[in-house]
Amino acid sequence: MRRIFIALRPPDSVCEALLDTMEGVPGARWQDADNLHVTLRFIGEVDRHAFADVITAMESVSLHPFEIKVAGVGHFEGRNRPRALWARVEPSASLADLQHSVEIACRRAGMSPETRRFVPHITLARLNAGSAPIGDWLAANGALALPSWRAESFALFESELGRSEAIYQEIAQFP
Template sequence: MPHRLFVAIRPPEQIRDALIDTMEGLEGARWQGEDQLHLTLRFIGEAEAPLANDIAESLCTVRPAPFALSLKGVGHFERRGRPHSLWAGLSPSRNLLDLADRVEKACRRAGCTPETRRFAPHITIARLNSSTEPIGGWIANHGDLRSDPWPVDAFILYESHLGAGGSLYEPVVRYQLKSA
């Protein structure tokens, strides 16, 4: 049976709390649960056990130094001209881009097909559909979202389990970044 995998950074509790504080005032939005908040470094998708094991092993070689991230603003993604998700943005970080690049290379070494989408760092906070009210007011109210920097000292290989109530994310392996 295949495993549905992705690699992500889990924000600390105070950042998750700040994100949860934005989750109101938009009728029809499907807000993410606290346990779903993450910053995806690489979506892998369906992988049979041998490939999943190779990915987990290859990710052990990704060991940059810890670094800091901070929230900066909100936005949305569109599909066919319609908003489909709201996200919290991050301040630009060369270290984050380097980590995502190293994760991508590790996944390729393990046998994954190359990712063709450009890496766009964000934390999804809501899913939207045609019944969601217009998002302009919500974006205006939360556009100045900011946080103090928080330390990133690890990333996680997750397995996603799809269910009627949404996705459940199970941490499979936690990879510690090398200490300075």
Template structure:
């Protein structure tokens, strides 16, 4: 049996609520549920239970101090021919970058293949399809979106279960 895993920072309700309030106004967008809002530190993918145990052990060894995280502004990821996701931006943060690097190194030590893509911290708000409406007015209206900052005191390993209605994320373990 395998599970599809990723490592992320969860968001407190006081940060999620303003994001949820902004989630409307783009026809055809598949907006995220409150439970699915997070900052991905490392997508791992499908692993068996042995590799999962090694990942948990490696992640447990990470030491980090609580860090302040702040979201500010919105944007979108482009695919080959169209936008594919809308996100809230995470302000540049050296401590978050360091935590992400430690998570990456722990996953490699556990036996995961390296991720070579540059870390772009964000919170995915919606996934878009070819039939999704125009984004410009939404991006303009929400460009100054800035929920309150928060102190991240832990990160978590999540399972991502893909369903026809979208992914369901389940926290497996929290690492303080």
């Protein structure tokens, strides 16, 4: 079984700028530069046949290059406490169209429909009950605004769960 997802990878310059925000919350598990991405569709564990079907389905998705911009930060909550810190990716019609096309392709490949609303973001840190409060970090980074970049491809990634963090490996890229 392979644990996979579809994502856009920001350029190194954007990753470096995001790394500069990753401090000030003791107990946060900050992401490595190699793990920064905009998830278009988390698929989960698949067998080798479903894996091949996903690759075939993604090859049919048309990507018309478009600009992506990071502006602002936020967090996700679960069980009444913050679970993750993220950089906000500005919504756009082009990004929504790509995400929708990826979702349709996943369904054609036999995947169950995604039920969560698409919130474009780049996860910066995972939090747990031992993490410090995030209010100061949110205030300090709320005006984050990075130069836009051109999305010219998206990729299929495999996620291997490790003891302290997941390790993401790009398996296939789709222009």
